[in-house]
Amino acid sequence: MLRPLHSFLGLAAALLLVALATSGALLAIDPVRERLTAAAPPAATVSVADVAELATRAAPGVDRIERKPSGAIVVTYFEGDSPAIAVIDPATGALSPAPEPSPFMLVVKNLHRKLLLDDPGRVTAGLGAFAMLVLAVSGLAMLARGLGGWRKLAGPVRGTAMQRLHGQASRAAVAGLLISALTGVAMSLTTFEVLPDGAPASAEAARSAEGPTLSPAQIPLLRDTPLASLRTLSFPYADDPTDVFRLATADGESNIDRATGAVLSTAANTPYQSAYQVIYALHTGELAWPLTVLLGLSSAAVPLLAGTGVAIWWARRRARPGRSAAIAGVSDTVILVGSEGNTTWGFAETLRAALAGAGVDASVAAMNDLGPHLRAARRFVVLTATYGDGEAPSSASDFLARLARFEAGPELEFAVLGFGDRQFPRFCGFADTVDRALEEKGLRRLLPEFRIDRQSAQGFADWGREFGAAIGVELALVHTPERPRTQSLRLMERIDYGVEIGAPTAVLRFGPGEPSGLMGRLLGARLPRFEAGDLVGMLAPGSDVPRFYSLASSSRDGVLEICVRLMPGGLCSGRLHALRPGDCIDGFVRPNPGFRPAPGHAPVILIGAGAGVGPLAGFIRSNAARRPMHLYFGARDPGSDFLYRNDLEAWLRDRRLTSLRPAFSRAAPRARVQHRLAADAEALRGLIAREAQILVCGGRDMARGVAEALAAVLAPMQLTVADLKREGRYVEDVY
Structure with missing residues (x-):
């Protein structure tokens, strides 16, 4: 809703x-202008009587004194028969012109x-x-x-x-x-x-005793009222011997006898009138x-x-497919889509087309379209993303409520395919909820819930084979996402590591390539905006499916930097390793704000192995504030693949990096990062007690070993890795 x-x-x-x-x-x-130009606030001992005395001497025809919210004291007086307004200095009594209201x-x-x-x-x-x-x-x-x-x-x-x-x-x-x-x-x-x-209280009308008018200094109430409490003070009319002083403060209004100084009548503000003054002052x-x-x-x-x-709103409206397929009462198979950013609709259309090619009558509808017109369907196939921490995406926000009212037939089957990102604690959390709800509703399960990480086309194809087998057809799902808009990137510099030990890894630094489009030609080529830890997508030759690499620089550094290991048979890594300075490749940046140090000054524990050190190096490079950063880095041999060695040593000297704990698996004493973590358990517990955040980047096997080592570190603190993940203090970027 x-x-x-x-x-x-x-x-x-x-x-x-x-x-x-x-x-x-x-x-x-x-x-703001009035406050900046107002005189310095008077001492707390200054009373309304003090300022009123100064006003009567500076402007003998004074009629009214008002204290503005800015603190300025405005005096209204008469020069002959002409009214005038001035600002008075409560310390000296000097008058200055009051600013005129702008039309x-x-x-x-x-x-x-x-x-x-x-x-x-x-x-x-x-x-x-x-x-x-x-x-x-x-x-x-x-x-x-x-x-x-x-x-x-x-x-x-x-x-x-x-x-x-x-x-x-x-x-x-x-x-x-x-x-x-x-x-x-x-x-x-x-x-x-x-x-x-909400208007301030008004004291009941009163008449003054006849006699000479007292000066403000002779009136007790004016002497006892601090200037800070003043709203207005009206002076008695000179030609009316029965007129009174009228004092309005934050608490209410009082009428004061001009001849005796006695308080003739008062009216206190009600609680709401007092509150209204605060409401008005807040609003203005x-x-x-x-x-x-x-x-x-x-x-x-x-x-x-x-x-x-x-x-x-317009982007969502344009991206969503037409709703003609939503009237699916005659279809055997209904593909129900839960999508936040509209990409799940593309997977649903690929599935619908493949089913149609296999002779299966299928249609696509939003999960929010669940209703009586779908009762004739034989099976529901739910493709849903998850929004936030296990919440429903926008096109499925009403699904569970609609499902509770839905009258399902006894033979209705279901399958659930979840889309998500393993970095999130509630990976495919909404898909889990939907899967349980459909089972509790009494629908027959076709196959176990399946989850897809980061829109993997391969994962989608694997599920398609299982789903096809479950319904008795051969199903080949080849999903080709819309080709992303790319820009040309020119390789400026490369630094090679690991060749001697058979693990070639390169640090590649790109600048803008050839400009494209009219604006590019007019303004010149430039890099997009990005932060260390964001992702750059590179398109392998002959493929529309991008490979993503974590960025080791921010756009402030003037280069787009990645760290890439050459994978056996890897099309994209092979293409990148073949580049020489001056060569160009197409790519695009995808924000990855979930993987970067949280704001603040708490310590940061960085853990990476191999090329996974790339974004961690970017975080250290950007650490101009010198917050505590501790790097645990795993490699094979210090003489061959100690990535960023010179940079890391320089950052240690200038305190962007607080400590460096390398581990080498092929050089004595042989160790991996999890061994370094175990050896530093006590120091790590001290950092975690100071709200340290842990960022892990590298292969899944390394990440699994790191999680196990940290579980042992955390146990004496009555904490788990899951606890830190829920708090956003343990974040992974693994592959």
């Missing part, structure tokens, strides 16, 4: 929210409060504030779900460039938007009397100027959020 609500409300209210937020950001300028800002304020209209505009603005509140809450909940839970809310945002920009901007702006929206809703409800009146940012800056910047982010939100 969250995503449809968020999308619908965002699209429906986009223009209104942009207008309200932009005008709100502009209105934040004045409070432009008056229009902006009118736009923000009522859209340049009257009551209809106020109602619409109030509805806009409510829409912003719902969008902020639902967006925050969706972001937390996508990152794997509320505890991971500060973690890296995943997805396309537009999704990452939208998520990062919303996370930065959400606190200010929640404050603005909540207070805006409260003020609107007060305006239309749904909530009590007048409570504190840093808050004003926060609200202004948050409001300024709304046009960006609206633009990226519409772009994300």
Whole structure:
């Protein structure tokens, strides 16, 4: 429900929210400017009487003193019959001209409060504030779900460039938007009397005794009221001997006898009136100027959020296949798709086409389309991704509720194919949930649940053979994903290792190749933006399926660097190892924000073997803040495949790397990284107690050995590797 609500409300209210937020950001300028130009705050001992005395001497015709939220003291007085306004210095009594309101800002304020209209505009603005509140809450909940839970809310945002920009901007702006929206809703409800009146209390009218008017210093209440509590002080009208002093503070209003100084009547603010003053000050940012800056910047982010939100919605709409196949009541086999980024639909279409070629009547529908029209189906084949920490993807958000109401026939069969990424603790978690739910519903299982890691075409083909055998047909699934957009990369430098021991490994550094497209020719070739730990996809000769390599540099380094071992019979690694400086190859960058050091200053334990040290070297290279980083590196021989040796020694000297613990399996004393970990158990426990994060990169066998060694290290701490994974403190990039 969250995503449809968020999308619908965002699209429906986009223009209104942009207008309200932009005008709100502009209105934040004045409070900040007033605060920066205001005189230094007076001492806590300065009273209202002190400033009132200074005002009567500086402006004999003083009528009113007002303390602005910025701290500025504004005096209204008469010069003859003409009113005048000035700012008074509460320390010296010096007057300076008060800034005149800008006609432009008056229009902006009118736009923000009522859209340049009257009551209809106020109602619409109030509805806009409510829409912003719902969008902020639902967006925050969706972001937390996508990152794997509320505890991971500060973690890296995943997805396309537009999704990452939208998520990062919303996370930065959400606190200010929640404050603005909540207070805006409260003020609107007060305006239309749904909530009590928020206007300050007004003391009952009173008449002063006749006699000479006392000076402010002679009035006890004015002497006892700190200047910081003042809202307004109105002086009695000179020609009316019965007029009174009127003092308004944060607590209420008092009428004071001009001749005796006695308090004639008072009215204290109700709890809501006091709360409303805080609500108003929060909404306008007048409570504190840093808050004003926060609200202004948050409001300024709304046009960006609206633009990226519409772009994300449009991309999803365009990417999703047509729904004509969803009316599948006459099909024997219904392929139900749960997809977040739309790639699962491509696998579903490959399966449908293969089944049709084998004579099986099949159709494709979203999991959310489950309903009575599908009762005639003989089997359900569920292809589903997982969103966040085991949650349903967008096209399957209502599936479990629909399944609970669905009347399944006694012969209905099912099979579940999950798509996910083994780096996540809840790998294919939603597929697991669906598999159990279908079995509990009474459907007959065709074959055990199958999981596919990182959209493996080979894994898909393997499952296809098993599924075909289960339904009695020969099924060959050859899935060819849409060819990604690539750019030319030119090899600038290569450093070769491991040739002497039969394990050739090369560090390859690329720059931009030939520019493509009109913008490329106009602006020149350039590398895309990336961080160490992201992935570069390279297309092997004659293949549309990319091979991915972890990046050992960031775009700030000016090169795209990877570390590649030549694999026996490897098409892509063979092509890369054959490159010479000046040669070009096509590639593309895919963000991998789940594999990089978490923000902060906690220690980082880096564990890698062979070419897996590449991204770890990139993390160390980028460690300009000199946070503690400890590298455990496994290789075969220090004289042949000690990758990045010179760099690592230099980083040790400049403290980007805190410690280096190499292990060599073919040089005495022979050891692997897990042996180094076991030997350093006590030191590792100390680092983990300081919230250290562990990043592991390399082959699966190495990663398995590292996990076992660390399990023994963690046992005395009553911790497990699984515990650290759940906290995001143990992250793997294995192959």
